[in-house]
Amino acid sequence: DSGVTQTPKHLITATGQRVTLRCSPRSGDLSVYWYQQSLDQGLQFLIQYYNGEERAKGNILERFSAQQFPDLHSELNLSSLELGDSALYFCASSADLRTALSGTGELFFGEGSRLTVL
Amino acid sequence: GQQLNQSPQSMFIQEGEDVSMNCTSSSIFNTWLWYKQDPGEGPVLLIALYKAGELTSNGRLTAQFGITRKDSFLNISASIPSDVGIYFCAGLGSSNYKLTFGKGTLLTVNP
Numbered sequence: 520d521s522g523v524t525q526t527p528k529h530l531i532t533a534t535g536q537r538v539t540l541r542c543s544p545r546s547g548d549l550s551v552y553w554y555q556q557s558l559d560q561g562l563q564f565l566i567q568y569y570n571g572e573e574r575a576k577g578n579i580l581e582r583f584s585a586q587q588f589p590d591l592h593s594e595l596n597l598s599s600l601e602l603g604d605s606a607l608y609f610c611a612s613s614a615d616l617r618t619a620l621s622g623t624g625e626l627f628f629g630e631g632s633r634l635t636v637l
Numbered sequence: 638g639q640q641l642n643q644s645p646q647s648m649f650i651q652e653g654e655d656v657s658m659n660c661t662s663s664s665i666f667n668t669w670l671w672y673k674q675d676p677g678e679g680p681v682l683l684i685a686l687y688k689a690g691e692l693t694s695n696g697r698l699t700a701q702f703g704i705t706r707k708d709s710f711l712n713i714s715a716s717i718p719s720d721v722g723i724y725f726c727a728g729l730g731s732s733n734y735k736l737t738f739g740k741g742t743l744l745t746v747n748p
Contacts, residue, residue, distance in 0.1 A: 521679065554738075561740035562680070562725060575735050609679050625670060626736065628679030 522546065525610050525629035533637055537598040540632045544591055544612030550574065551593040552613075552626060553585055557606040568593055600636045607631040640664075643726050643739030650716055651747050658724060658742045659710040666728035669702050669709040670736065674723045683724075684711070716746050 522545035532538055544551050553565040555578075564577035568587035579585075582600075587593040597604060611626035643660045650656060660669070668687055672680035684695050686702035686709060693700055699712045709728075713720055726739040 521681070523679070552736075562738040564735050564737070567735065577735060611679070625682040625685055626680075628672075628681070630677070630679050 521627040521629065523610055523612050523627050523629035525608075525632050527632055528630065529633045529635075531635045531637060532600060534600055534602060536600050536636075537596065538600065538634065540595040540597070540608050540610075540634075542593045542595070542610030542612075542629060544593070544610070545627050548612035548614055548627070549591065550613045551587055551591070552611040553579075553593070553595050554609040554611065554628075555606050556609060556631070562609070565595070597634070600634075602636050605634055605636045607633050641726055641728055641737055641739040643742055645742055646740070647743040647745070649745045649747065652716060652718060654716055656713040656716055656720070656744060657710060658726075658744075659708060660726035660728070660739045661708040662728060662737075663707065664728075664730060665706040666730055666737075667706070668729035669700070670727040670729070671698075671700050671709070671711045672725040672727060672738075674725065674741070676722070680725055713744075716744075718746050718748050720744060721746050 524543040526541045549570045552567045555563045565579040566585050567575040571587050582598050585595045609628050609631045611628045613626050641660050641662050670685050671683045674680040684700040689706045690704045691702040697714045723741040723743050725741045727736045
């Protein structure tokens with residue numbers, strides 16, 4: 520158990536719909552990351568938040584948005600869903616990657632939310 | 638953006654055999670990490686490397702940070718069935734704080 524909690528574990532929805540994925544980071548971790556994993560693309564970084572503020576952005580579509588709340592949990596909102604959005608969405612947390620060189624620098628991943636768009 | 642080339646894509650081996658996989662990049666990384674993902678689970682960190690040339694072991698696993706800082710390898714000795722899974726390398730560059738992941742190596746171990 521990594522200490523990172525993601526809900527829901529599975530979600531089936533239709534094209535055009537909107538879903539929200541939720542993540543609770545490990546206790547004490549300030550950074551939250553969202554990754555998308557599909558069969559052909561591997562793990563793709565979407566976005567990072569640190570202590571409530573957006574820190575870094577990756578290959579995140581404009582139809583997707585995220586936020587980190589004062590209690591440090593995060594939500595990833597996926598809208599106008601398309602078939603190609605079907606994937607595993609992982610949340611990960613760390614204390615702060617800025618300390619990567621002097622600290623552990625590792626990410627702790629949740630078990631993922633499997634989204635199926637029909 | 639930064640990209641990691643991980644190879645091989647997949648491996649089928651017999652229990653007891655040794656395994657080697659690697660990642661290369663055209664960019665320099667300051668940190669190399671190796672993760673393993675079991676089916677239905679999120680990736681779990683196996684080994685973290687922070688210095689060029691560093692060789693680190695974790696049980697039957699050994700990983701090295703290439704001296705050029707553009708590559709890393711992971712070795713698994715005396716493989717067992719529970720080694721089955723997808724192994725990912727990940728690199729952290731100096732100019733940002735985003736981990737870049739390789740596409741993974743799918744390992745199958747035949748008992």
